[in-house]
Amino acid sequence: MSETEEVEEEDNSFIKIVSRNHPIFKNRAATFYSMQNGKLNAEKLPTIPDNIIVCDGCNELIKDEEVGLLMLEPDRCWGTQCKKCRVEYYSELPVVRDD
Numbered sequence: 001m002s003e004t005e006e007v008e009e010e011d012n013s014f015i016k017i018v019s020r021n022h023p024i025f026k027n028r029a030a031t032f033y034s035m036q037n038g039k040l041n042a043e044k045l046p047t048i049p050d051n052i053i054v055c056d057g058c059n060e061l062i063k064d065e066e067v068g069l070l071m072l073e074p075d076r077c078w079g080t081q082c083k084k085c086r087v088e089y090y091s092e093l094p095v096v097r098d099d
């Protein structure tokens with residue numbers, strides 16, 4: 001039962017459980033864009049080591065063999081969630097396994 005009767009936008013989000021060896025965690029690099037004297041600078045940031053997975057909810061290191069991904073839609077990953085955050089904030093979402 002929900003506490004509010006508000007009309008909410010359709011929510012397709014779900015939790016996808018993947019192995020910490022999933023390709024999504026390989027070669028994670030980011031580019032930092034900035035403007036300087038009217039010119040756009042693109043600076044490559046160092047690649048994040050494959051085994052460093054941080055929860056986007058609480059910023060704690062995820063050490064489990066399996067990692068929860070908060071998916072907004074089947075092809076849109078919002079970020080990682082540790083088991084604790086998953087239970088605390090997203091327990092109502094469907095959970096699927098990536099086999």
Ligand SMILES: [Zn+2]
Nearest residue numbers: 055058082085
């Ligand atoms: Zn967390």
